[in-house]
Amino acid sequence: MKKRDILIAALFVFVLGMVPACDLLEECGTCEMVTVEADGTLSYGTPTLFCGDELTDKKEAGTVEVNGKLIYWICK
Numbered sequence: 001m002k003k004r005d006i007l008i009a010a011l012f013v014f015v016l017g018m019v020p021a022c023d024l025l026e027e028c029g030t031c032e033m034v035t036v037e038a039d040g041t042l043s044y045g046t047p048t049l050f051c052g053d054e055l056t057d058k059k060e061a062g063t064v065e066v067n068g069k070l071i072y073w074i075c076k
Contacts, residue, residue, distance in 0.1 A: 026052035031059075031075040038068045050075070 033045035050058055055075065063072040 027055060028052075029055050029059075029075050031055070031073050034072055034074055036070040 028049060028051040030047045031050050032047045035043045035045075037043070058073045059075045061073050063070050065071075
């Protein structure tokens with residue numbers, strides 16, 4: 001009986017480890033950084049998954065100017 005309970009608990013923990021946690025509890029989305037060069041050239045970063053507060057921060061982030069380049073985030 002104890003071996004069976006331990007096996008069931010181990011399988012449960014394994015299944016929970018395989019499921020991305022933020023998809024179950026929080027809103028998630030993909031964001032990518034956009035850089036606008038001084039000459040107007042656009043470059044896009046790698047889309048990255050953000051969840052919860054991190055996603056909210058990226059959505060609410062404004063445009064930042066760094067060394068004459070404008071940088072902002074696009075989230076889907």
